[in-house]
Amino acid sequence: MPKFLCHWLYALAAALLCALLSSGRLVAAEHEVFQFALMGDAPYGSLAVMSVNALIDDINAQPELLWVVHAGDIKQGSSPCSDELLKSRLDLFQQFHRPFVLTPGDNEWTDCHRQSAGGYAPLERLEFLRQLFFPRVGYTLGREPMAVESQARSQAFSEFRENVRWVHHNVVFATLHVVGSRNGGESFMGRTTADNKAAARRSEAALVWLRETFALARERDYAGVFLVMQADPFFELSPGGYQRRPFEPVLQALEEETLRFGKAVLFAHGDSHKYRYDQPLRDRTTGKTIPNFWRVETQGGFVTAWLRVRVDPNSTQVFHVEQGARAGQDTPTRGGSN
Structure with a gap:
């Protein structure tokens, strides 16, 4: 030529x-627009299992929902932490056709020391939970499992198979094992030094995973970051207070990394059982709301509901949340800022 x-x-x-x-x-x-389902704090009790079955049917009937994220607490805190109950929850969630992503809650292991829950050793329940719900490192649950990056691949944090991360259409998603009950720090009869050391190590792992996720987002110029954990970190309370103190390291990291990233961040959690979609994170230096940070809390508890998260990587806000239909409801309602 x-x-x-x-x-x-x-x-x-x-x-x-x-x-x-x-x-x-x-x-x-x-960078196509896509959607997924978000839920948490469910099911609470045998009646709620029926509602969750209906919820699963509802989500399965909507092929545009690419995966389901559960923000933890798959049972009531006072219900038994038995092998049988936890296995029944796995069987329930395995009915989801799409990938099912779970981050653990305090009800399924941290609070299992309660007599009403069976008087178990929390760390023993955590190990059982990991083996049951995270059997394949690097893969989700659901009938169509999705490959994910697991923190367990890191030699430094090889036990944390539950902390996972994945990327879809220029947006990064990550789970953080941070739970209620003061992030597993509440005292109980029989608490040992091993419990304290495990709580500190789990907090360290979550912080490393959080900061690595933001570093990846900056390095690859992702449009947005989605994070989910079970605990309510009490944004609205004064820093240093009893309830908020265990979550200060996470809140500080969220503030620093969100400001540095400068693009959309959606932070999801459960625990308080009230739907919220707002902007509670403030710059500690100026006291002003950080505009690129949004928080969504799943409803859960004795109300079985799910949230639809629409992701548009080409928009500034990236994440748009609306309430899906509750069990027995046909018409979804749109959520907005509080």
Whole structure:
């Protein structure tokens, strides 16, 4: 082929590429709008299991929902932490057709020392929970498991198979094992040094995973970051108070990393059983609301409901949340800022 023709073809290809990029067509093809389901604190009791079955049918009937995220607490704190009950919850959630992502809650292991829950050793229940709900490192649950990155692949934190991360259409998602009951720090009869050391190590692992997720988002210029953990970190309380103190390291890391990232962050949690979709994170230096940070709390408890999260990587806010139908409800309602 003559050299002048080669140069002409290269110039034409470059011009076409520039035209596609400027028109946004290539960006649109790479960063499509997608949706997933978010739930938490469910099921609470045998009646709620029936409602969750209906919820599963509802979600399974909507193929646009790519996966389901559960923010933890798969049982009441006062119900038995028996092998049988936990296995029944696994069987229930395995009915989801799409990938099912779970981050543990305090009810399924931390609070199992309660007599009403069976008087178990929490760390023993945690080990059982990990083996049961995270049997394949690097894969989710659900009938169609999804490959994910697991913190267990790290030699430094090899036991934390429950902390996972994945990327979809220029948005990064991560789970953090941070639980209620003062992040597993509440005293109880029979608490040992091993319990204290395990709580400190789990907190360290979560912080490392959080900061690594933001570092990845900055390095690869992702459009947004989604994080989920079970505990309510009490944004609204004064720093240093009894309830908020165990979560100060997470809150400080969220503040620092969100400000540094500068793009959309959606932080999901459960625990308090009240739906909230707001902007509670403040810059400690200025006292002003950090505008690129949004919090969504799942409802749960004795109300069985799920949330639809719509992700548009091409928009500034990226994440848009609306309430899905509750059991017995047909019409979804849109959620907004409080």
